[in-house]
Amino acid sequence: MTGTYAHAAGFYAGDRPKIVTSRFEYADSHTLERYLATDGYKGLRAALSRSAADVHEEVKNATVLGRGGAGFPAGTKWGLMPQGNFPRYLVVNGDESEPGTYKDRLLMERDPHQLIEGCLIACYAAGLTRCFLYIRGEMATAQERVAAALNEAYAAGYVGRNILGSNFSVDIVLHWGAGAYVVGEETALIESLEGNRGMPRLKPPYFPAAIGLYGQPTIVNNVETLANLPWLARNGAEAYTAIGTKTSPGTRMVAVSGHVKRPGVYEIVNGTTTFRDLLYGDEFCQGIRNGNKLKAFVPGGGSAPWFLPDQLDLPFEASQVGPAGSMLGSGAIMVMDETTDIPHAALTLTRFYAHESCGKCTPCREGGTWLERILTRIVEGNGTDADLEQLIEVGTSICPGDFPHASSERLGLTAVPFPYKMTTICFVGPSAYAPVNSALTLFPEEFESRVTKRNRIPVTAVGGE
Amino acid sequence: MSRLTDTNVAIAHEIIARYPRPKSALIPLLHLSQEQNGYVTDDAMKHIAELVGVTPAEVLGTASFYEMFKFEPVGKYVINICGTMSCALMGSEELLHHAEHRLGVKAGGTTADGMFTIEHAECQAACTEAPCLQVNYRYRFRMTTQQLDVLIDDLAAGKLAEEIPPHGTLARVRQHIPADRSVGAVPPEAPGQEPVWMNGKAAL
Ligand SMILES: Cc1cc2nc3c(=O)[nH]c(=O)nc-3n(C[C@H](O)[C@H](O)[C@H](O)COP(=O)(O)O)c2cc1C
Ligand code: SF4
Ligand code: FES
Numbered sequence: 001m002t003g004t005y006a007h008a009a010g011f012y013a014g015d016r017p018k019i020v021t022s023r024f025e026y027a028d029s030h031t032l033e034r035y036l037a038t039d040g041y042k043g044l045r046a047a048l049s050r051s052a053a054d055v056h057e058e059v060k061n062a063t064v065l066g067r068g069g070a071g072f073p074a075g076t077k078w079g080l081m082p083q084g085n086f087p088r089y090l091v092v093n094g095d096e097s098e099p100g101t102y103k104d105r106l107l108m109e110r111d112p113h114q115l116i117e118g119c120l121i122a123c124y125a126a127g128l129t130r131c132f133l134y135i136r137g138e139m140a141t142a143q144e145r146v147a148a149a150l151n152e153a154y155a156a157g158y159v160g161r162n163i164l165g166s167n168f169s170v171d172i173v174l175h176w177g178a179g180a181y182v183v184g185e186e187t188a189l190i191e192s193l194e195g196n197r198g199m200p201r202l203k204p205p206y207f208p209a210a211i212g213l214y215g216q217p218t219i220v221n222n223v224e225t226l227a228n229l230p231w232l233a234r235n236g237a238e239a240y241t242a243i244g245t246k247t248s249p250g251t252r253m254v255a256v257s258g259h260v261k262r263p264g265v266y267e268i269v270n271g272t273t274t275f276r277d278l279l280y281g282d283e284f285c286q287g288i289r290n291g292n293k294l295k296a297f298v299p300g301g302g303s304a305p306w307f308l309p310d311q312l313d314l315p316f317e318a319s320q321v322g323p324a325g326s327m328l329g330s331g332a333i334m335v336m337d338e339t340t341d342i343p344h345a346a347l348t349l350t351r352f353y354a355h356e357s358c359g360k361c362t363p364c365r366e367g368g369t370w371l372e373r374i375l376t377r378i379v380e381g382n383g384t385d386a387d388l389e390q391l392i393e394v395g396t397s398i399c400p401g402d403f404p405h406a407s408s409e410r411l412g413l414t415a416v417p418f419p420y421k422m423t424t425i426c427f428v429g430p431s432a433y434a435p436v437n438s439a440l441t442l443f444p445e446e447f448e449s450r451v452t453k454r455n456r457i458p459v460t461a462v463g464g465e
Numbered sequence: 466m467s468r469l470t471d472t473n474v475a476i477a478h479e480i481i482a483r484y485p486r487p488k489s490a491l492i493p494l495l496h497l498s499q500e501q502n503g504y505v506t507d508d509a510m511k512h513i514a515e516l517v518g519v520t521p522a523e524v525l526g527t528a529s530f531y532e533m534f535k536f537e538p539v540g541k542y543v544i545n546i547c548g549t550m551s552c553a554l555m556g557s558e559e560l561l562h563h564a565e566h567r568l569g570v571k572a573g574g575t576t577a578d579g580m581f582t583i584e585h586a587e588c589q590a591a592c593t594e595a596p597c598l599q600v601n602y603r604y605r606f607r608m609t610t611q612q613l614d615v616l617i618d619d620l621a622a623g624k625l626a627e628e629i630p631p632h633g634t635l636a637r638v639r640q641h642i643p644a645d646r647s648v649g650a651v652p653p654e655a656p657g658q659e660p661v662w663m664n665g666k667a668a669l
Contacts, residue, residue: 010593051664051667127660130650138602140635151638155646160643161648165669167662173640198531257554344553
């Protein structure tokens with residue numbers, strides 16, 4: 001089946017390998033009955049019939065890259081916890097709120113048991129004794145589906161004490177947020193879970209794997225990362241790495257939104273699929289709406305520097321996207337066609353990050369607001385050329401030095417590679433500047449035509465002619 | 466006045482018991498109070514402080530960080546119109562203006578009859594279905610101004626009462642951990658001791 005499934009709005013299956021979306025075609029994919037009829041909890045059984053260390057090794061060998069944004073391999077992260085310090089916790093990051101990102105909510109609504117099974121395998125392999133599943137506050141249906149699935153799973157003996165009659169015991173506790181983007185950052189997530197204001201902590205020393213929830217070693221993993229584990233436990237690392245590339249194995253869920261003919265969520269082969277495939281391919285977005293020209297696209301969520309048509313042939317591979325000046329982030333592509341007002345588009349992102357600043361660091365709290373106000377002034381036609389300099393000055397106070405950007409043949413620009421330097425605790429501050437910098441660097445003429453020149457005119461010329 | 470009801474106190478105790486430290490239950494309990502009263506009242510925050518063992522100021526300190534908690538009455542239906550990039554590219558500004566015009570209030574305002582609050586919201590993780598909105602955190606995708614009019618009419622006429630509960634109610638299914646299946650908030654092992662299954666052997 002290739003069509004969209006009405007119950008999984010926006011998702012298109014296609015004839016590609018399916019690791020995490022294999023059940024989306026069923027209207028009752030969220031029930032235990034369907035789950036058990038489609039290999040459900042077989043991965044858990046396979047895992048429990050091996051030692052925890054073996055399962056951990058398998059996950060390491062598969063190089064399951066984190067799908068939350070940073071792309072750090074899960075198996076390696078689990079190995080970073082100090083020895084001999086227990087209890088250890090698993091915190092599941094289901095706070096999905098990076099602009100453009102739409103996948104974790106689908107995974108929670110459409111296949112909650114797959115996520116639960118993934119959590120169990122992670123807890124078993126890494127020796128984690130309690131799991132907190134943190135779902136974004138605004139996702140009422142996801143909370144409902146996961147709660148119902150957990151109730152079913154407890155009743156059937158898949159979660160809780162002595163799982164499947166073994167000596168493996170773990171509770172999964174559903175927790176939910178209350179609306180704050182920054183809580184998606186892992187240390188803020190932990191603060192929030194402790195009942196505090198969701199403000200990020202300094203790393204070091206507060207790397208969750210060392211000092212996390214209640215001061216104990218804690219693994220924070222994204223929903224999609226964990227959803228990969230049941231398939232991996234059933235089929236093994238060799239089958240997993242046979243899909244995609246060596247450095248980016250398996251699949252990834254990607255949301256493409258904006259000015260394409262068929263915006264949607266796609267599970268794609270990692271590492272090889274290119275942006276051109278995604279934007280123009282028949283099995284994906286089928287081109288730009290109304291046959292328009294592509295102007296620019298955001299390749300990895302609202303925080304990512306923008307790409308131009310020049311970068312379309314890059315594959316979904318961090319080692320190539322980084323040097324080209326951006327990042328893959330959370331698997332979210334936002335597409336702008338030729339009709340887009342670039343300064344205005346940038347404002348819709350900068351406003352987001354300015355609004356979501358937690359206020360802990362001055363460059364982000366003040367700088368984000370300044371960027372938003374100046375950009376608003378420019379968009380409304382009240383900007384001056386001094387405002388353009390001011391944007392860069394404020395941006396540089398958040399991210400000193402050259403900010404990453406794409407190359408442009410048209411402008412004769414060479415790429416500045418990712419990442420950037422920053423004066424803030426987390427990435428919210430830099431993210432407020434990323435769209436401004438991309439827009440200013442790649443489309444300078446759209447700003448220049450928008451602002452009033454304020455030439456300094458002296459009272460009288462020297463020597464008075 | 467608006468302390469938690471006995472039923473909700475029982476639910477609160479069940480929630481608190483899941484966490485190694487009671488303060489972790491703050492956000493879920495604030496949601497519970499908002500479900501009961503439609504917004505978070507001062508009395509409810511005092512009551513939650515008692516239940517969790519912190520000061521009312523600490524409860525307010527946490528609650529005020531999070532956008533979903535309202536400290537004054539809001540409409541029975543809170544309409545959040547997404548204004549972030551993907552939705553903006555697909556015309557969400559027009560949707561917001563239309564809602565403001567139609568209901569006669571600005572974003573952030575509540576209609577005089579207490580039925581509707583409109584808000585300019587940020588990305589709702591439905592970017593491919595832009596422009597989108599939520600009514601009490603239930604989605605409507607690919608909205609047009611006409612569909613928005615129909616939605617407002619239907620809500621006003623009570624036609625969607627079954628699908629969309631009044632503001633404050635999120636999930637209508639609660640997690641329940643049966644006592645005989647629960648491991649407990651604190652693991653059975655002594656502090657510092659590794660869990661029993663980490664013994665180099667298969668668990669099954
Ligand atoms: C401001 C900010 C917001 C973030 N939001 C999310 C989010 O909503 N979901 C998520 O999984 N990770 C998010 N992350 C990344 C997390 O900090 C963390 O790296 C991730 O959850 C780890 O899981 P993974 O290794 O499985 O990817 C965010 C990071 C930052 C800096
Ligand atoms: S960068 Fe912004 S959001 Fe992040 S900790 Fe600093 S002030 Fe808070
Ligand atoms: S931008 Fe509107 S849902 Fe993401």
